[in-house]
Amino acid sequence: MAADDAAKIAALNDAARTTLTGCRVVITQGIANLGDVGQIFERVTSYTDFNQQNDPHGEHDFGSFECAGQLVFWKFDYYDLDLLMHSPDPTDPTVTCRVLTVMLAQEY
Structure with a gap:
């Protein structure tokens, strides 16, 4: 994937994740059972620890x-x-439905 495409996707993902708009949000049973879903979403929306590993x-x-x-x-x-099916072009929000899933690692 071209660097320009990755940058566009990152910008769209950041906007969706930080505002929880422009995407569908799914939580797993494990997340629901943790109890404080608000705290979890605070951590998701404020996440900035992007690095080569993740x-x-x-x-x-x-x-x-x-x-x-x-x-x-x-x-x-x-x-x-x-x-x-998969989006034909994840850089184009007019043809893409972003789905943000929050789960326990053991549920992956």
Whole structure:
């Protein structure tokens, strides 16, 4: 993927993640069972620890942190608008539905 595309995707992902708009948000049962979902989403929306280990393509599409003694993952997937297949172009919000999933690492 071209660096320009990665930068566009990162900007769209950052906007969606920090505002929880422009995407669908899914939490797993494990996250729901932790109890303080608000605290978890505060950590997701304020996440800035992107590095070569967790963001090798520069798309800001994954992060992890510990909460209540559990390792939490969040990640983006890109689907077509009907949510039937992958997006034809994740840089184009007019043809892409971003899905932000927040889960326990053990649920991945």
